[in-house]
Amino acid sequence: MSVLPWLERLREWDEAGFHLINGSLRNRVFDLLMPLVSNKWNFAIPVGALLVYVLLFRPKRDRIIVISAIAVILLTDTTSQLLKDLFQRIRPCGVLNATACLRIRSFSFPSNHASNMFALATFLSYNHLRVGLLCFPAAVLVGYSRIYLGSHYPFDVLGGALWGVLIGLLSAVAIQRFIRPGGMQPANGATEKKDHSACGPETFQ
Numbered sequence: 001m002s003v004l005p006w007l008e009r010l011r012e013w014d015e016a017g018f019h020l021i022n023g024s025l026r027n028r029v030f031d032l033l034m035p036l037v038s039n040k041w042n043f044a045i046p047v048g049a050l051l052v053y054v055l056l057f058r059p060k061r062d063r064i065i066v067i068s069a070i071a072v073i074l075l076t077d078t079t080s081q082l083l084k085d086l087f088q089r090i091r092p093c094g095v096l097n098a099t100a101c102l103r104i105r106s107f108s109f110p111s112n113h114a115s116n117m118f119a120l121a122t123f124l125s126y127n128h129l130r131v132g133l134l135c136f137p138a139a140v141l142v143g144y145s146r147i148y149l150g151s152h153y154p155f156d157v158l159g160g161a162l163w164g165v166l167i168g169l170l171s172a173v174a175i176q177r178f179i180r181p182g183g184m185q186p187a188n189g190a191t192e193k194k195d196h197s198a199c200g201p202e203t204f205q
Helices: 004-024 028-038 040-057 060-087 112-127 129-148 154-179 190-194
Strands: none
Touching: 004 129, 004 154, 028 040, 028 129, 040 060, 060 112, 060 154, 112 129, 112 154, 129 154
């Protein structure tokens, strides 16, 4: 059975989803919000302040996790760019009639924004569930903004999200083994009460 009809169907769904988010669902609130969410430099000051606080005032374990999170983002961003060069998918603005359009020279699949945010959310949630629960909605919002602004197709964001989750999960397991040489232990439950160095509710608060 040929896969070409299925690929064509996926392409049609992808384009339909793009036109829905980029065109039909536009509103004044999102017109203001999405450019702010999508621009990573808008978060530079609060993220920098949080980084300084953790490095100066939090326990060693928290410092290791934060530094590792930075490494995870760099790894995810680099590998996502390699995938872009491999697939070489043209961005929607170069192919479709987009309502809103960001002219970007790089390729489209996968979305670096989505992969980086979902990798960070997965990595942090593995170490502290409540932080992850805050990060995942933010990752979804950032991914949505990339479609809304015409920078990516929905499948670009979905592919980036899946790649980010994979990198974040593998990195979290590796760091847990580094922090706990005796093997992984539950991040929640009785272990937290016995060992204050474990990642408990007080982490990152």
